Amino acid sequence: MNALLATSGTALVHPAARRLLADVSADPGRPVRLTVVAPGGYGKTALLDALGAGYRAAGVEAVLVDNADRLGEDELDRLTALADRTDAPMVLAHRPRPPAALRLLGEAFGRRTPGLRLSPLGMEEVAQLREKLTGETTDIAAVAELHTRSGGVPRLVVRALTGGLAEFRGELAELDDDVLRYLLAAEAGAGRNLDLLSVLLGRTPDRLPEVVDGARATGLLGTDDVLLPLAADAIRAFSPPARRLATLQRLVDLQLGKGLPVLDLARSLLDAGGAGASAAAAFAAAAREALPADAALAARFSSAAAASGARGTELTAGWARAAALSGDLDTALRLGDSMLGGEDPGTRATGAEIAATVLAHRGELARSAELYHWAGRGDADAFAAIALVGTGDLDGANRLLGSPAAEVVPTLFAGAATRMAHGVAESVSPGGAETLSTLVGAAAMLEPAGGGLALPDSPAALAALAGLHSGELALAESVLTRALTHRIGGDLLATRHRLLLGWVAMTAGDLATAAEHRDAVSRLGHPLEARDELFFATLDLGLARRASDLVGLQHAWDRAYQASMRQQADLFTLLPLGELAIAAARAGAHAKLARQLDRAHALLARLGDPPLWTVSLAWHELHAAITMEDPAAAEAQLATLTRHADHGRYPATMARAARGWLAVLSGTVDPGEVAAAAAELHELGLCWDAARLAGQAAIRTADRKAMVHLLEAARQFQGSTARREPGASEPAGATGLSALSERELQVARLVVDGLTYKQAGSKLFISGKTVEHHMARIRGKLGAGDRRELLAILRELLAQHP
Structure with a gap:
């Protein structure tokens, strides 16, 4: 490498700068006349340092002037005279928009040598600089992020990599006052609001470009004149605090005075620690703006407004709603409860509604219904009716629905609440045929409202529950997915919608998807x-x-x-x-649930044992009885299911499947009848239940032909859930033993022969844990519900293929 390039330092990677160094290195005595133009931080000083080191090494006297735009008139005159009387190399570096005398000198230089304009670094140069400064090999993702945040400005790249952003503290403090205020406004999101900037800077719009030029010269703006992300970080952290606070407060006051949105400006003011009456007004206005899209931010603004002295029912109610929607139910309940003692009836009603909403989420439907009814509003009565049905008081619910509050404004919210209530009331009728349609319609009505409504429950969640209780799993999944997409009920109900999606997937036998929904809720961390x-x-x-x-x-x-x-x-x-x-x-703890089950049965009895809600509980209790080997209890649940079999496809299917289970347990399996019952379960989307019934029937029949038929049906039903154990793979169309690998076949034969996992592992020179892992994969591929069923399937398959 030549002398000049060798002395160029680690920070100089700009291609144009390196080309200049290479040219000068090839002929150091050439009388160069050159201007280097770029905003601050683009590498002008590094280039002049490299040139100076190279010229000294070559024994050449050169005139190198950095920051030439800061020279006074006398200094520029002397520099111009020097350029006329010497042929020594002369390089002047300055920012764009130089003084007139310097511009004329640059034009004279340009007639001999074109000026050099330094542009931002590209991805490749940023990668080179990063590697030189950190010694780390190229990480494409890290380089891309660094390039985006720095805009390729060398100074920002270097300071980001070396932790030197604090060096901006002194530089920002020394900026021209108008330029600093412009940068502060740009960081707050007002960099393109000419009206605000004109008033803030006391300039007419035609004089604003002067300030923008000064801001560009700092190197903190991108090529589109937008503040670069790293520059914004530096301004937030290291600009003079008092100056920043005063500028932000002035911007907010101007925007509030015009009745215009203040959310972005107020966010910056909040982060800067703004306080006082003006800040309180801004925070309250910003809370109202933020609520539909970001309840947590709205709650933060509301809290800041209160801390700054703001008071009033509107602020308290908005804060309570925001707290509820963001999941902070303690704060919501505290604020709602504080409003119950207010003198204004509207204040008391709002407080009651908020407290009722919180109590519904906390499982206190009876108290929730009481508070909603006490609020005395139309939509509140609708929610009270839903809660009353939920606790078994259908008469009370019907009284509320039959005498709606007067002068209810027919908003979408009120309409959806009323439709929800009617849908829930319909669900406990003998047929309940219209329930799903009514609830799905109510869910659609709320979609335009998005996440700004604090609800005790959503029509989507209630529709999904009705779908789970009636075998309408696809409809349940669809309505929940739409509710998540439209953020109905904010973060608070997003958790409920996600959990119910997990229940839908689990009911369908798609355990992997169900686990994904469960884990997504776990990751929320609250x-x-x-x-x-x-x-x-x-x-x-x-x-x-x-x-x-x-x-x-x-x-x-x-x-x-x-x-x-x-x-x-x-x-x-x-x-x-x-x-x-x-x-x-x-x-072995069924007795611990006796009182809860008794209360559930009493609730259903008060509602007339509605088929929609009764059948699923009876189905679960049937399986509890089967697990406990309690024939009398199982027969009682069968009787319940049979009693409701005439009320639709789902009750009829569950009753038929229940008869199949009892036949399996008694050893009187009718393979055709069990297969038909399992097929009906499968058609309803209950794939796991279908596979389980067929599989258990297969291992309890003495008819080998029937066993094979039922095992094949079980595998088909289980396979339709598309569930796989982690790491498992299956060739398309593979069934039975053909789905197993050679190692899995070896493991299967040894385990079927009666060896323990440890013994089988010893024979295959693998650990017992590895054998266990193989067996888990085999169970997933063959669709077995448990170890007993898996061994039965393997014995049959291996008997056919010894």
Whole structure:
């Protein structure tokens, strides 16, 4: 490498700069006349340092002037005279828009040598600079992020890599006052608002370009004149605090005075620690703007407004709604409760509605209904009616629905609430045929409202529950997905919608998808309210049961049981209670649930044992009885299912499947009847239940031909869920032993021969844990529900292919 390039330093990677160094190195004595133009931080100083080192090494006297735009008139005159009388190399570096005398000198230079304009670094140059400064090999993602945040400005790249952003503190403090205020305004999002800038800077719009030129010269703006992300970070952190606060407050005051949105400006003011009456007004206005899209931010603004002295019902109510929507129910309840003692009836009603909403999420439907009715508003009465049905008081609900409050404004919200209530009331009628249609329609009505409504429950969640109780799984999944997409009910109900999606997937036998929804809720990292905790814990419990995970089942049982004790029994938590009943039977703890089940049966009896809600609980209790080997209890649940069999396809299917289960247990299997019952379960989307019934029937029949037929049906039903164990793969169209690898076949033969996992591992020179892993994969491929069923399937298949 030549002398000049060798002295160029690690920071000089700009291609144009390196080409100049190479040219000068080839002929150091050439009388160069050159201007180097670029905003601050683009590498002008580094280039002049490299040129100076190279000229000194070559013994050449050169005139190198940095920051030439800062020279006074006398200094520029002397520099011009020097250029006329010497042939020594002369390089002047300056920022764009130089003084007139310097511009004329640059034009004279340009007649001999074109000037050099330094542009931002590209991705390749940023990667080179990063590697030189850190010694790290190229990471495309890291380089791309660095390039985006720095805009390729060398100074920003270097300071980001070396932790030197604090060096901007002194530089920002020395900026021209107008330029600094412009940069502060740009960081707050007002960099293109000419009206605001004109008033802030006291300039007419035609004089603003002067300030923008000064801001460009700092090197903190991108080529589109937008503040670069790293520059914005530096301004937030290191600009003079008092100057920043004053500028932000002035911008907010101007925007508020015009009645225009202040959200972005108020966000910057909040981060800067703004306080006082003006800040309070800005924060309150910003809270109203933020609520539909970001409830947590709205709650933060509301809190800041109150801390700055703002008061009033509107602020308190908005804060409470924002807190509820963001999941901070303690704050919402505290604020709602504080409004109950207000002198204004509207204030008391709003407080009651907020408190009622919180209590519904905490599983206190009876108290929630009382508060909603006390509020005395149309939509509040609708929610009260829903809660009353949920607690078994259909007469009370009908009285509210039959005498709607006067002068109710017919908003979408009020209409959706009323339709929700009528849908829930319909659900406890003998047929309940219109329930799903009514609830889905109510869900569609709320979609335009997005996440700004604090709801005790959503029509989508209620529709999904009705779908789960009636075998309409596809409809349940669809309405929940739409609710998540439209953010109905904000973050608070997003958790409920996600959990119910997990329940839909689990009910369909798609355990992998169900686990994904469960894990997505886990990653939220905040405690769940009583109702959501119950659905989460029983979803975890159901997944462990279906995977025959005994350790996981015991762990999940403890959490689910505790959750059930914190939740008052109601119509909308029968599914978790049913899953808990089966797990309790397996854990030998069924007696612990007796009182909860009794309360559930009493609730259903008060509602006339509505088929929609009764059948699913009876189905779960049937399986609990089967697990406990209690024929009398199983016959009682069969009788319940049979009594409702005439009320639709779902009850009829569950009754037929229940008869099949009892036949299986008694050893009087009719293979054709069981296969037909399992097929009907499958048609309803209950693939796991279908496979389980067929599989258990197969291992309990002495008819080999019937066994093969039922095993094949079980595999088909289980396979239709598209579930696979982690790491498992299956060739398209592979069934039976053809789906297993050679190693899996070896493992299967040894385990079927009666060897333990450890013994089989010793024969194959692998660990017992690896054998266990292989068996888990085999179970997934063959669609077996548990180890007993898997061994039965393998014995049959291996007998056919010795």
